[in-house]
Each structure stands twice: as structure tokens, then as C-alpha cells.
Amino acid sequence: MKYHASQGIRVAAGAAVIALTASACGGGSSDSADGTVTLTVTTQVDYGYRDLYKEYEKSHPGVKIKEVLIEDLPKKLVTQLAANRGASDVVGLGDDTIGKFKPSHQRFLNLADHGVNNTDDPWVKWAYDYGTVENGKYVMGMRTDIGGLGICYRTDLFKEAGLPTDPEQVGKLWPTWDEFTETGEKFRSKVKNASFTANTGDVWVGMGNQHKETFFAESDDSFIADENTTLKQDFLTAANMSVEKVSGGYPPFTPEMANALKTGKAATAVCPAWKLDRTKEASGPDNTGKWSVAAAPQGGNWGGSYLLVPKQSKHPKEAVELARWLTSSEVQKKLFLSKGYLSSHPAVYNDPEVQAKKDPYFSDAPTGKIFAEAVDKMEPIYRGTKDSDVASSFMNALLRVEQGKQKPEAAWDQAIDDAEKVAGE
Known part of the structure; x- marks a missing residue:
């Protein structure tokens, strides 16, 4: 449904967003003469x-519900909260940006006071927490x-490289990201007119x-990227995909990447569930079944958001x-079956109908099963209050490597130097 802008993502997704006319300044609820309550819901991207x-x-x-899309929503929301006016009744924030607002959490309703808990219709614990x-x-x-x-891959290019095409066998090629790179090197030796993966930025996000x-310590929110040896190794692994020509260097969420997916210039792309529709759109109907x-190396999650209710709302109950x-199980199941957005409710992603879901565009791959298993492997991630602020420093660094600069x-x-400045270290 959306994606994780911290490492560079949702920011780029704005290119695909068509802001509604009413979205320029947001705005809260309103009432009509007949007593109808109008609730405004503002998000950065289309939540489906x-x-x-x-x-x-x-x-x-x-x-009545008024939908508003604002690409720079977090920035506008800071101003609206400070002025105590202008915020919508319901606001959607990505899991990378909600941390920015935790120090000012009292400007939002405590939903626990309105009966929200993780016992009735529960969320997966790490997402709720x-x-x-x-x-x-x-x-x-x-x-x-x-x-x-997950990893989206071109079966026709895999055949050309002499690689398996069955999802289960393909997933076994790369239990780790190092083995993903090794597979890419084998691919490159067989296929000369396509890169193995689209870019290193998406790989970095997945890692x-x-x-x-990652960038900040859970204990005190201090900047630790400079001491995080695992994070550095991830960065070098991703960056070396450019050096070894495993990556095509097509920047995430750009026309260049879309064209690479459509024309078969990239054989793989890192794919969370919400990205399947974007891949279909970019690649086009002619590539159905290709x-x-x-499964992605080591499982995991990329993306997801929260719905919050600012205290400014004139109709908090509604x-x-x-x-x-x-955000209920009922609605989240509908969204997965109709649009592929993976539910944050275990009761839904373990539902037999969800587990059995296959996507004909993706060669009838068992997408429900693949994405649910990836989530079950992951552990809670701590994102600092400045996570989304520093993430671009690392994305820009990967881009410099891809461009040979x-x-x-180096x-x-x-x-690290750029991120420390942003973090105020």
C-alpha cells in the first residue's frame, strides 16, 4: 500500500500521486446543514x-468522507499541529515517519481511551507496538x-541464464544477500543484454x-550508524552489486526503472506486496506471465502505515x-484479495483464502504464502525519530557508486558524515 520512505521510497512514490484539488491545505471535519458529518482523511499516497x-x-x-493526498504530509502536519488547526480528522503516516511525531504524541488521541487494543481483532505484535x-x-x-x-523476477530471463523458474527453487538460490549477489554474477555471465537486479537502493531497503x-539505538535514540558494523556490511554488499555490474543502476520509482522492467533490461526487483501492482503497471500487460x-533473502518486511486521529478533530468519535x-481484519482481507496489500493481522495473512491467493500476472506465484512467510521471519525494527531524515544520505551514497562517482x-x-549532520551529532 505504501512504502517505506525512510530509505528513499515513499518520497519517490510521490511521482505517481495525483493530489486532489482539495489537498493543498488539508483541513479537518465539517458539518452540513442537514447534519451530515464530513470527515477528511489525509495520506501521502493512495492507500487503496x-x-x-x-x-x-x-x-x-x-x-461523508473527503480524501486528500499530500506528498509532503509530514512537513505540513508539523505546522498544523503547532498551529492547532488545519489537520485532518484521520492522518496516515508511514512506519518510517510516525517516529518523528512520537515526541508530540499528545497532539493525537490516545486510541486506547477509545477502545483500541491488541486483543480484539489483533494486529501482529511488532506492528501494533x-x-x-x-x-x-x-x-x-x-x-x-x-x-x-519478496523478489520479483523475469522467468524468461532466468531461463536464458539457465536458472530455475519455479518460485520455491528460485528462493533457494539466495538464502542470503551474498548468495543473491553470487546468483547475479552467474546471471551476468550468461545474459549480456540485461542486468540482474534493477538497482541497489531497493536492495539496501530490504536489507x-x-x-x-539501523541508524539509531533503541535504548536512547542516539545515532549509531557509524558503529553499526552489520549496517555497514549491508551497505558494502549492496554497493558492490554496482561495482560487479549486478545492478542496472535504474533509480527506484523512476521512468528509467519502469522502462527497464517493461523492456526486460532488469531480471529482478525487490518486491514487497504493495509493489506488485506497481510492477504490473510499469511492465505492462504484454509481460503477463513473464x-x-x-522469497527474498532472509525474509522481512518493507512498508506499512498507521492511521492517527489528531486531537483537533471536531468529530473524534466518528x-x-x-x-x-x-484497519480491521475484514477490510484488510478485502484489500489483499483485491489489491494485494498484505494485512497486518495474523488472522488475515494466515487465512486459507489469503494463503491460497495466486497472481496470474506473476505466473500464478503463491503470493499470499510467500509474503506471509516473510513477515513471520522478521523481528521488530526500531526506527528513530529522525530515521526518515538521515535515510537519504545513504541512498544518495549508493547512487554515487552506481554512477561511478x-x-x-568512500x-x-x-x-556517515552527511547523516551525522542531519541527526545533529
Whole structure:
């Protein structure tokens, strides 16, 4: 459904966002003369809720919903909260940006006071917990989807390289990211007119989401990237994919990457569940059945958001009710079956109908099973309050390596220097 802008993602997704006319300044709820309550829901990108809003309005005749998309929502929300005016009734924040607002969590409703807990219709624990503060007593946000993690791959190019094409066998090629690189080197020796993977930025994101800590320490939110040897090794592994020509260097979420997927210039792309629709759109209907999906190295998750209710809302009861419905198991199951957004509710992603879901565009790969298994392998990730601020330093460093402007070690050193400045270290 959305994606994890911290490592460079949701920011780029804005290119695909069409902001609604009403989105320029946001705005909260309003009432009409006939007593109808209008609730405004603001997100950075399309959460796939449009048809659901219509469904909700039919079952709640006294409620109208106004959808607003704002690409720089976190920045605008800071201003709205400070002014105590202008914020929407329901706000969607990515799992990479909600941390920025935790120090000011009291400007949002404590959803625990409105009956939200993790006992009734529960979320997976790590996803629920990250939406809370004060040791879980203050529920800031309700989790929407989660991403899971997979690898989309071109079966035709894999055949050309002499590699297996069955998802289970393909997943066994790369239990680790080092073996993913080794597979890429074998591919490169056989196929001359395509790169193995689209870019290193997406690989870096997938890697980072597999660790408990990345840029900041869970204990005190201090900057630790310079001391995080595992993070550095991940960076060098990703950067060396450029050096070894395993990566094509097509920047994430750009027309160049879309064209590479469409024309077969890249054989793989890192794919959380929400990215399947984007891959279909980029690659086009002519490539139906040429793609498939396999497990990513080491499992994990990429993406997901929270719905929060600012205290400014004039209709907090109705806003909470809407947000809870949108994040319920019932609705999350609909979203997976119709749009592929993986639920954050174990009862849903373990549901037999979800587990049995196959996608004909991706050669009938068992996408429900693959993404659910990826999530079950992961551990909670700590994202600091400045996570999304420093992430671009590392994405830019990888880009410099892909462009041949820096070697991996030098790029890492500059990324650390740049990130420390942003973090105020």
C-alpha cells in the first residue's frame, strides 16, 4: 500500500500521486446543514481506500468522507499541529515517519481511551507496538498494511541464464544477500543484454528492514550508524552489486526503472506486496506471465502505515470509528484479495483464502504464502525519530557508486558524515 520512505521510497512514490484539488491545505471535519458529518482523511499516497470510503458512506448515511493526498504530509502536519488547526480528522503516516511525531504524541488521541487494543481483532505484535508510546499505554496509531518482502523476477530471463523458474527453487538460490549477489554474477555471465537486479537502493531497503536497529539505538535514540558494523556490511554488499555490474543502476520509482522492467533490461526487483501492482503497471500487460515472485533473502518486511486521529478533530468519535474500520481484519482481507496489500493481522495473512491467493500476472506465484512467510521471519525494527531524515544520505551514497562517482568505502564514509549532520551529532 505504501512504502517505506525512510530509505528513499515513499518520497519517490510521490511521482505517481495525483493530489486532489482539495489537498493543498488539508483541513479537518465539517458539518452540513442537514447534519451530515464530513470527515477528511489525509495520506501521502493512495492507500487503496477509495471504494471503501463509498462502502462506508453507504453503511453510515450521516457521514461523508473527503480524501486528500499530500506528498509532503509530514512537513505540513508539523505546522498544523503547532498551529492547532488545519489537520485532518484521520492522518496516515508511514512506519518510517510516525517516529518523528512520537515526541508530540499528545497532539493525537490516545486510541486506547477509545477502545483500541491488541486483543480484539489483533494486529501482529511488532506492528501494533510501534504505533504506541509510554510502554504501550498510549496508542498513537492503528496499523494499516504491512509489506512482507519478496523478489520479483523475469522467468524468461532466468531461463536464458539457465536458472530455475519455479518460485520455491528460485528462493533457494539466495538464502542470503551474498548468495543473491553470487546468483547475479552467474546471471551476468550468461545474459549480456540485461542486468540482474534493477538497482541497489531497493536492495539496501530490504536489507535494512531485517535488523532490529539501523541508524539509531533503541535504548536512547542516539545515532549509531557509524558503529553499526552489520549496517555497514549491508551497505558494502549492496554497493558492490554496482561495482560487479549486478545492478542496472535504474533509480527506484523512476521512468528509467519502469522502462527497464517493461523492456526486460532488469531480471529482478525487490518486491514487497504493495509493489506488485506497481510492477504490473510499469511492465505492462504484454509481460503477463513473464514475471514471478520468490522469497527474498532472509525474509522481512518493507512498508506499512498507521492511521492517527489528531486531537483537533471536531468529530473524534466518528474519526476513530472510521479509522478502526479501515484497519480491521475484514477490510484488510478485502484489500489483499483485491489489491494485494498484505494485512497486518495474523488472522488475515494466515487465512486459507489469503494463503491460497495466486497472481496470474506473476505466473500464478503463491503470493499470499510467500509474503506471509516473510513477515513471520522478521523481528521488530526500531526506527528513530529522525530515521526518515538521515535515510537519504545513504541512498544518495549508493547512487554515487552506481554512477561511478565514488567507491563503496568512500561513499559509506561520506554517508556517515552527511547523516551525522542531519541527526545533529
